[in-house]
Amino acid sequence: EAGVAQSPRYKIIEKRQSVAFWCNPISGHATLYWYQQILGQGPKLLIQFQNNGVVDDSQLPKDRFSAERLKGVDSTLKIQPAKLEDSAVYLCASSLDPSYEQYFGPGTRLTVT
């Protein structure tokens, strides 16, 4: 069974630029999560989707971050404009439903200069 796929794996941008990350969850997983992991910290949930609907985006900085999962499968996370403090690894995870184990992708390491 293929795992959670993410791209790109690495991205370097200048502050005030825009960036987008892509996630393809495990086939059949209805729940998709985006986490931000700052160096030296544990992952922090940004947004949770159930199929194509948002369940929880309470910790998403909505003035600059947006995410969508239009067809209930793939998802994109966008940052516009980026700030220095957005430098982190962005992890995507998926699960069959919220009560099941979350499987994480390898993450996208973002560096904002």
Added chain:
Amino acid sequence: GQQLNQSPQSMFIQEGEDVSMNCTSSSIFNTWLWYKQDPGEGPVLLIALYKAGELTSNGRLTAQFGITRKDSFLNISASIPSDVGIYFCAGKWDGNKLVFGAGTILRVKS
């Protein structure tokens, strides 16, 4: 919000030694999870605990769900070089929301 205090922050041990790490909180959780993260990868679930007082093993790993539901520990017996990595505890609350600790970095001297 919910916060987890994970300790120690890092460990440097001899191969073959046993390892112990723990996680505490002022909040109650209904599930405790332990993950391992290797460099350049996402976290992988090692052990899940669902009941207060539960003691669960997975090979050389043993974890316990504290009786107060506010803490958990993870033990690794007879450490080997591939145990190197970052170990995270995570607590599930308000249904299925996950909060992670800051991690314990494990380094093993061979």
